[in-house]
Amino acid sequence: MSSSRTQALSAASFSEEIWRGTLATLPILIGILPFGLLLGAQAAQKGFSVFNLTLMTGLNFAGGSEFAAIALWSSPPHLLTILMVTLLVNSRHLLMGAAFAPSLAHLPPRKALLALFVMCDESWAMGVADVARRKAAGLYPSFSTGFYVGVAASLWFTWVIATSLGVVVGPVLGDITRWGFDMAFPAVFLVLLKGMWKGLRSGLPWLVSLICAGTTYHYFPGAAYVPVGAASGIIAILLLNRRVS
Incomplete structure (x- = not known):
């Protein structure tokens, strides 16, 4: 097979994988859209412009920390507090990245x-x-770059557009939580967990993490429930694996 023919087939396969990732993301986008509108509406109440919020959501791309930052925003803003809370909320990405890294080992660093x-x-x-x-x-x-591009690009564009749109329509709609928009994100996570379900035993660390994070959230202010939930889940995994071995 000629090199040009091989490159054409590779390009077709890559575009097909992008399309597969985009289609797979559609149900998730339905849940992200109202949640993005909610963040935009809250940002509008704090005086954010479309440009300001688009810059934040596009560069940070982490909804939990963005909601925390908007909630803490004041005039003038306490930037150090916002920075520390953002790092705390996004600390879960350290574990996610470590778990994901072996799948990316074949890719160039950039x-x-x-x-x-x-x-x-x-x-x-x-x-x-x-x-x-x-x-x-x-x-x-095992890692399909095209599939991941389709998923990540769809999520990124939808999130940025939804949050920016929320800044515009938020003041008109008022308190959009009365329509239950704030339940969209938990619903999305339940769908994701269902797709990763591998049985009762593998779900025990999830349950431990949920209980510990929920208890911490109820009794302690701030975002301490994030590292507590992550750490308790990791400890539960280590104990389960130790018991098996």
């Missing part, structure tokens, strides 16, 4: 870093699930 830059909870969960499916099917490499 591509791997770009993949990690656009990594969020949804793209990570969908990427990990797709890697597992491709491994089970004997496909190599």
Whole structure:
């Protein structure tokens, strides 16, 4: 087969994988859209312009820390507090990136870093699930760059557009939480967890993490529930694996 023919087939395969990732993300986008509108509406109440919020959501791309930053925003803003809370809330990305890194080992550093830059909870969960499916099917490499591009790009564009639109329509709609928009994100996470479910035993660390994070959130202010939930889940995994070995 000629090199030009091989390159054409490779390009077609890559575009097909992008399309597969985009289609797979559609149900998630339905949940992200109202949540983005909610963030935009809250940002508008704090005086954010479309440009300001687009810059924040496009460069940070982490909804949890952005909601925390908007909630803490004041005039003048306490930047150090916002920075520390953002780092705390986004600390889960350290674990997510470490878990994802082996799947990216075959990529050049610049591509791997770009993949990690656009990594969020949804793209990570969908990427990990797709890697597992491709491994089970004997496909190599198990990480599909095209699929991940389709997923991450769809999530990024939808999030940036939805949050920016929320700044515009938020003042007109008023308190949009009365329509239940704030339940969109938990619903999205339940869908992602369902897709990663591997049985009761593997779900025990999730339960431990949920209980510890929920208890911390109820009794302690701030975002301490994030590292507590992550640490308790890791400890539960280590204890379960130790018991098996």
